[in-house]
Amino acid sequence: MSDADLLFKALADKGRRKLLDRLYAQDSQTLSELCRHLAMTRQGVTQHLAVLEAASLVAVQRRGREKLHFLNPVPLQQIYDRWIYKFEKPRLKALSSLKRRLEGGQG
Amino acid sequence: MSDADLLFKALADKGRRKLLDRLYAQDSQTLSELCRHLAMTRQGVTQHLAVLEAASLVAVQRRGREKLHFLNPVPLQQIYDRWIYKFEKPRLKALSSLKRRLEGGQG
DNA sequence: ATAATAGGCAAGTAATTACTTGCATGTCAA
DNA sequence: TTGACATGCAAGTAATTACTTGCCTATTAT
Known part of the structure; x- marks a missing residue:
């Protein structure tokens, strides 16, 4: 296992x-x-x-x-890296690029 | 459940x-x-x-x-808030206070 | 020494979960 | 419209997991 x-x-x-x-x-x-x-x-x-x-x-x-x-708590960090951060990253990126666009940057 | x-x-x-x-x-x-x-x-x-x-x-x-x-991926965020961040927080606080101490701040 | 406390081990049962097989239905393409 | 394809439903079995009971050992306190 x-x-x-x-x-x-x-x-x-x-x-x-x-x-x-x-x-x-x-x-x-x-x-x-x-x-x-x-x-x-x-x-x-x-x-x-x-x-x-x-x-x-x-x-x-x-x-x-x-x-x-x-x-x-250390093993929980492993879950974060492999299962939270990885899966959230695209969403977070999308949000921040949207934010930049709204603020008048180049997205 | x-x-x-x-x-x-x-x-x-x-x-x-x-x-x-x-x-x-x-x-x-x-x-x-x-x-x-x-x-x-x-x-x-x-x-x-x-x-x-x-x-x-x-x-x-x-x-x-x-x-x-x-x-x-949204529900994963819930796990982060309830089970990762919560449990890591004390450790992270300890680390950053150690870092400040090493850097000569007041810990 | 002995009684109370803290925990370990092992077997057995109950409940849940994973997976399969077989058949049925709806959709699409020729 | 018929055959192939995509999926649904239901029952049954196998495997795993959760929980219990009963007994045993080690440590501590009186």
């Missing part, structure tokens, strides 16, 4: 996106802490986190019996 | 992303044209396109017996 595939698959689940949001609100949470806000068993959360880890969206660090989770 | 969910689910499949790429390379293709480049039956492609349409990533227009497909 390619990086991009892991990434999109990871983002394709509401529960996993919610986990990312929880980590955005407060980074470095343990598994149990994260469980508190999800209507799901601990195992469910564990499995979702594993998917997020596989996509490198979440990094972990062990502290004694606890497992701390950290948000890693 | 929320807009965001439709969108992420739509992007979570390699075949569908390939379809978007084909439409990026050349817009306004018919179903049969799109089929030529995918190792899949026409029905498979039809169903993937339906998912992309549900997510508003692809718009269609009928011309006689043909169905033309158009790429709509």
Whole structure:
């Protein structure tokens, strides 16, 4: 499975996106802490986190019996480059050339 | 199913992303044209396109017996706002404050 | 030492998703 | 008008994914 595939698959689940949001609100949470806000068993959360880890969206660090989770936004940049910027570019170019034309430039 | 969910689910499949790429390379293709480049039956492609349409990533227009497909990049902007910009912002801020500090400003 | 806490592993089930086959309909060209 | 072409619809199967239950291990606190 390619990086991009892991990434999109990871983002394709509401529960996993919610986990990312929880980590955005407060980074470095343990598994149990994260469980508190999800209507799901601990195992469910564990499995979702594993998917997020596989996509490198979440990094972990062990502290004694606890497992701390950290948000890693870097892979999202990859999505931006490959899927947002690329697809928006033509539209943005069209808009800015329209803008220049309206302003009396040579478009 | 929320807009965001439709969108992420739509992007979570390699075949569908390939379809978007084909439409990026050349817009306004018919179903049969799109089929030529995918190792899949026409029905498979039809169903993937339906998912992309549900997510508003692809718009269609009928011309006689043909169905033309158009790429709509707008929903991608939504992903950028909600999932890329938001999550990158703290990192970008940290980078630019580091940059200012290195340049001798007040960070 | 022992009880409570934090988490891991594995198997099983339910639900969803991807893909196919077969047939039907509408459109166009000869 | 008939044959080829473009697409639609529906049911069925295979594959994947989400989620749960039950039990096990390691760490911490009393």
